[in-house]
Amino acid sequence: MQTNLADWIKDTPEGREADSILRKCVHCGFCLATCPTYNLLGDELDSPRGRIYLMKQMLEGEAVTEKTQLHLDRCLTCRSCESTCPSGVQYGRLVDIGRELVEKKVGRSVAEGTQRGVLKRALPRTGLFSAALALGRIMKPVLPKALAAKIPVKRTPGAWPAPRHARNMLVLQGCVQPAIDPDINAATARVLDRVGVSLIAVPSAGCCGSLPQHLGDAEAAHVLIKRNIDAWWTYIEAGAEAVVVTASGCGTMVAEYGHALRNDPVYAAKAAKISALFRDVSQVVAAEQERLSPLLRASTPPSRVAFHSPCTLQHGLKIRGVVEGLLRDAGFELTAVPDGHLCCGSAGTYSILQPELSKQLRGNKIAALTSGSPAVIASANVACMAHLESGLDGKVPVRHWIEMLDEQLAAS
């Protein structure tokens, strides 16, 4: 599309980046087809192309109001549109820029501002997640209900094998995951231990920074990113092979560290290095598949599984079919999941801020996942897992796929 950016933004780094993204879009509309909000609402304004246009207007200097803000708020940042776009339009980047500018230009009402502020500050602090719940009472009615429903039975972590291998990797602990399912990382450590890799969790690292980032607060995100880099750096210098992330939502953020701090005089290089070392757990396991396969196949093939591929995995990280392949290889039978490209509605804080749309998406997703009568639903992102569980009423258990491989190994 032809663009004509306003003077106030034209020559800034964000302006230049946004312009180059906008210029790539040919307004073909393909992305509408796979956008979850367009599917539900049938309105161009709630589609990627419509949102791109709204942002373009703002960048071209037109007046912007809470109307544009509403349509950007409704976006899940699932990046399904990116997977569909044949012109390679990086919508995710554009909407990050767009949201930050809208936040500055339009602002928020007091109530909305408080809610978002609390989410931004409270959730990222490891250990404070449950405190945030207590705090949530002042933000009724939305927060307590939505979050309360998200607290599933807490799983106790199993043993974490002591570091014993020459090969080692770092793992991101994150903020929400330890509170909900601390066994995911432990299971990862056990699986990797079997193939000769020790997994190290550094306690001083925490939230990846995506929560404030997607609420339009890049500055707050940068603080968290830098803290993680500092925590990991000595290990990296000592030869840690990779930064493994077990929640694909956090993974997309870590993969973007280099981009996020590209203009930071001190951290740019380190951030780029971290992004280069980033691996989703599926990539790490797939790389060791040759050694792992015989170990897995030693036990009896388990049950039917429906795999929910998180948006952050398939659209954000563009990792498609890898987990499915690992599960199949381990003997699981995968059931068909229609519309697998659509978001489950969890999307970071979306389930709290857009409860209605989120609930519809969750309902649709659960219907799709259970259509093949699976015994277990597997996924790769703790937020999606909690979100799905809150809608399933215990009818079908939801697990991280790595835990299933871990159990399979333990049984063999």
Place this chain on the structure above:
Amino acid sequence: MENLIQSLTERVKQAASNNTPLAIHGGNSKSFYGGAIRGDALDLRAYTGIIDYEPKELVLTVRAGTPLQEIETALEAAGQMLPFEPPYYADTATIGGTVATGLSGPRRPYTGAVRDFVLGTRIINGKGEDLSFGGRVIKNVAGYDVSRLMTGAMGTLGVLLDISFKVLPKPTDEITLRFEMDEATAIQRFNEWAGKPLPISATSWHQGVAMVRLSGAAAGVKAAREKLGGEAVADAQAFWRDLRDHRAPFFEDAEPLRRLSVPSTTSPLSLDLPQWIEWGGALRWVKGAADVKVLREKIASVGGHATLFRHGDKSVGVFHPLAPVLAKIHVNLKAAFDPDNILNPGRMDNFS
């Protein structure tokens, strides 16, 4: 030929200024069909000949007065065909009349109707203007699709001059299978088979006997035959030709013959009249006296339309009456093409 066109346009202009109707005709093979004929004859038979035929293009352009036989012979020589299997009704049939009546033969449900293969037309409208629409190419969306509008308009909108068609390779092998089954079963089977990738090219049911024609490459026809069962019929070509041209005894008496066009899955109509079913169930010929009003209502209620095809009393209208909003558009269109109502007036009798 340009002189001939000149004189034809002159005649139309004159008729318009004198307000004298013209009755356009070719070989008169289908003059029994449609509303009453009125006006001075405008014979198109002298405007004849193939203008352009390049088999590699799959496109044929002909003059309206060209005998159908001549065209089919030329196509046959190149291993091609008019895919809608046009009915002749008499050897004198011309291509112009074929397009104007819009009638198609047994292959229709499986490859398409005459309107599906008309690509372009050159016509003279009621004002004596020489106009061209569509073209000699397979895809064309410039302007409204006037050529298809001409198809089946019974010459009421314009005198057809040149017509371009898409043609297709003729299947190399053909076989007809015979089954004994009742009407309801035949309708059901025809529809089931049509939903499967089978090389069916025609279907018929009459008096407890279903016939199915398969066309294509030898191997494909053979494989389909094995799937369907039934018994192979010798000399089936004559059977389909007689059905197409209504030369079978069923069609040859003077009883009113009605053409009932209905959704193919319509269950047996139980009209208590002798019947012949074609087109996978979508075309049902019935013969004999009937209460027109009741019949039309019944056919409309299943989503179809009834036409008095041959013989019988035309005073109550040959074609199925149109809904008032539709009739209004027909009147408007007729006025747009033929403001003086001189082209085949009354031949399309369901809206004026």
Place this chain on the structure above:
Amino acid sequence: MNAGLLADFSRITPALNVITDHERLRPFETDAFISHRAVPMCAILPEDETQVAAILASCSARGVPVVTRGAGTGISGGAIPSEDGVLLVLTRMNHIGKVDHQARTATVGPGVRNLAVSDAAAAHNLFYAPDPSSQLICSIGGNVAENSGGVHCLKYGLTTHNVLQVRLVLSGGESMTLGSRALDAAGYDLMAVVTGSEGMLGLVTEVVVKLTPVPEHVETLLAAFPSVTDAANAVGRIIGAGVVPAALEMMDKMVIEACEKFMSAGFPLDAEALLLIELDGVREEVADQLVRVEQVLNDCHAQEIRRAKSDAEREKLWKARKGAFAALATIRPDYYTIDGTIPRRCLPDVLARYTQLAEEYRMLVANVFHAGDGNLHPCIFYDATVPGEMERSEELGGKMLEICVEVGGTITGEHGVGVEKLRQMCVQFREAELATFHAIKAAFDPAGILNPGKGVPSLKRCAEWGGMHVREGKMPRADIPRF
């Protein structure tokens, strides 16, 4: 905004989604023909036919123009709004009604996505045959309005061959049914006139489409050629050999490279031209055709012939083909696609003339098109930020279309006239023919409020432009008066 009109709308139903603010209207100012734009007075997203009829009735009573929009993927600007008019966006009328597998039909709302129809029919082993490259998102209503074709229309036909019945609402608000669920309907073939009428005759509010059995067997071939001429020759020879492929598509080098870069389709990069050929039908029939086609390809100097070994491989090839236009956008920021159709035998000659023209204009032109149909889609690249480039690309495009008319073809095979090809309409048609089109419009839309100014140029504008009618090499007729 017209206050009386707003009051009318609020009486229809309070829930009617009417957009009147500039901020939210602008995203509707254009479709996929982005070089042209206009912000409408208001946009409405109706939910059903009754609302559509009521909106139209008040618009015609007040003489307010109405433009219909489906998915907004049109590339001739058909859905670009009128500044003083209402834009009706039908994307919410996306209900898939009955899929009748016995009768092989599906009844769908106009806003249903083309591909969603095939998805809904898949369980019965049926599909909706017309498959425009935009099938993922373009709407059935838009398809009917444009008479869209697709890569498989050589064998399966265009929209007009695959639609049985439509519900149409006229500008005055009257609704009616055209066509029928039978194989024909009484009266004139109004379905044919409405199909491809670009929203100028009425609004399509429901469509009954014909479903086709999924072929038993499919073979997809990729053939690489050392020259465009060789590939073009092969196209004619394949059809001459009595084979009608389900699809027969051609791409030149520039397209091959763009597709490869963005979709890693595995196209051979050393070829000057590619043919993508699909054969389908009964297994034995396809086997027979395959032999004949491979023979022709070899005779025409194909340097490489590949057969898709799996459905996944086939899908990858088609995905690359269907995404070709968007992938091309990476060559230069802006492009302009032409849609002329020519008799197939003129392919080598016309393509050569295009190359020559492109050189004269010093512009990049890529070719990816429906070769089997003779439907050309040269893509002219330009940079809109360079002054004059867009105008030059449009001029070059105009010349290319005139060549199509000159060799007996047409200015648009499937994309429609819209606002884009009005000038070329004057080249293809004479005054009396254009007047006929205007009369047809008036027969349906006497108020003249539907998509005004599109599709058919006024005689006055043609006269202003010089009205150069060049059909089949003939120069404008001296005997027709100009005014």
